[in-house]
Amino acid sequence: MNTELFGVISIFIITIVLAIPLGKYIAKVYLGDKTLLDPIFNPIEKLIFKISGINSTEEMNWKQHLKALLSINMVWFFLCFFILLFQGSLFLNPDNNPSMSPDLAFNTAISFMVNCNLQHYSGESGVSYLSQMFLMFLQFVSAGVGLAAAAMVFTAMKERTTDKLGNFYNYFIKSCTRILLPLSAIVATILVFSGSPMTFEGKDAITTLQGDNVEVSRGPAAAFIAIKHIGTNGGGFFGANSAHPLENPTYLTNAVELWAQLIVPFAMIFALGFYLKKRKFSYVIFGVMTVGFLLLVIPTVMSEINGNPAIERMGITQATGAMEGKEVRLGPAISGFWSIATTVISTGSVNSMHDSSMPVSGAMELLAMMVNAFYGGCGVGILNFYVFIILAVFISGLMVGRTPEFLGKKIEAREVKIAAFIAILHPLLILSGTALASYFAANDTAMGFWFSGNATGWLNNPGNHGFSEMLYEYTSSAANNGSGFEGLGDNNPFWNITTGIVLLLSRFIPIIGPLAIAGLLANKKYIPESAGTLKTDTSIFGVMVFAVIAIIAALSFFPALALGPLAEYFTLK
């Protein structure tokens, strides 16, 4: 067990150490400074912009940013939707997998467009290689959109009284080519040499050692797995995601994939500090997030190592921890750590089955997504945190009786209203979705078109755990996370459509909000710092932000958590 704990701690520390230089590099990319990859990508980008007739140098205000962001997403959605709908008869389909039903194509296209990757299909049988490649395209660009939005907010924080906030297409393409693409290429190379497949051949039929005939799924997986983590997407190439031995063959690849999903969100926080030349401010943010992260990780890893008390009572040995839904090569310690890493960040890839996690771990995974602001996904993590900063500045301002100011700009009613709306939207979507599904399940309603059979049929587990399955699905959708309590029968119109709507709202409104706040603030008059200014780069302010997050995010979910994982914990004890 010591070698496992050592693995967890060293991966975490290595990632933090490497995130600082990467953050410096990212700041340079967005500032437009010269970087190493310019000679390769500058000409390519110029060519792309020239052919498509897009001006990538014209300065945009926040509304123009938003318009460009939303239109490009719309184009991606329709393209993806139609590819999935007709994949069965298109090329690159060696396994002859069928086309998707309209509701599943709707859910899948949205889910990959919004960086969530909730998958209501299994990779081996649900998509063709063509679809896999297009979904991989969305994994790049959806992460790029998040980063571009964050870059605009960075610019707005830096500038004094302006509405010129850079160019969306410029930030977007640079995020993709200078950050996501090179990192993915490194990770993919490590993966192919560690045994992940990268082939366009279909399933292989073999006869096993004891004489059974079996088919083995393969595919162009390594390229996909790399960007799925670097872009904090999380959608698996295979059904079992990163628990699949070809998707995550060794302890080393597991470490690399963990590193890959943590590195960009970590680096973005440091990038903010370098960009604004306020490094202390970024350390405060990173500190708050890390405290939150550790509070979630430690109980999870401990309860997975201790194992299932109900199995303990059967008299066998759980020296290797809770093993249901886990892989021997990974073990419970790193699986527990991963389950929190993947939920605080909006990755949602799994290397163990969360549905079989211990109740405490399940509660922590849920809470990580409910807070949704510790590290967070590519770009959007920092946007979510930005909302909490605005609220914390406002509340602290009221407490000391001064007009709240943030980075030299007055925060007034309009900004606070937007921030409060964003903060409330998240629990609203999760809890009303769960209430709807639970209502049907409690009455065992016949669902007609929406689900074949009665509503309890979509549950894989009874009682409190069944409630957790439904809660988890909406939480994962609203956090744009994509992991699941996968026992839930979710490939049907009810779940495909309701979660699809939650996905859309919870992706774009939390992008629109911070963009609007940042845009409005950037336009205001700059007030130089004085003795009366609330300092935002102190640990006191850090405590304040943490308190706001704990009160708003965590407490609104306490009743739901009590009905699900907490109740299960006490029945199991």
Add this chain to the structure above:
Amino acid sequence: MKNIFSIVKFTLLTVVLFAVIYPLAIYGIAQFAPNQGKGETISVNGKVVGYQKIGQKFDKPNYFWGRPSAVDYNAAGSGGSNKGPSNADYLAVVQKRIDTFLIVHPYLIKSEIPADMVTASASGLDPNISPQGALVQVKRVAKERKLAEDKVKALVESKINTPKVMGTAMVNVLELNVALDELSKKGS
């Protein structure tokens, strides 16, 4: 409208960059990887008997067994049981697996059975078991194969992969069974 047309062109060009050039580059790199990125296989007498990373079903008494699988080791798919820790039906299944394991290995006491041998893996294709999971099967396999118990035990111990710095201790079931077949051949 002109605007949308530009965005469509921009999208198609970025598709070429990220969904064609990037995967082809990785595909090119994969040609230098083990088995050209098609997955590493294990052969016996020139015949492929399995993928090194993909677990396969062993239920004959003269082989070491792997972990329970929710997909019955059908590698055309993958997945776990997704059973919650408090699910009564699930706990009954685990209890039944323990009872069966004790019947097949009558020499064991309950507390020697490791959890990984009676719980389903996450992928349903777990190629490994814990060292303890292999050691508890030694007596049965040796008896079935009419081999000396200490020889089989030595074989298992030679196949245990112990982590030096970080990781978990494990045994690859397919590799162990291939080596076991070889040992039987030599022994007879």
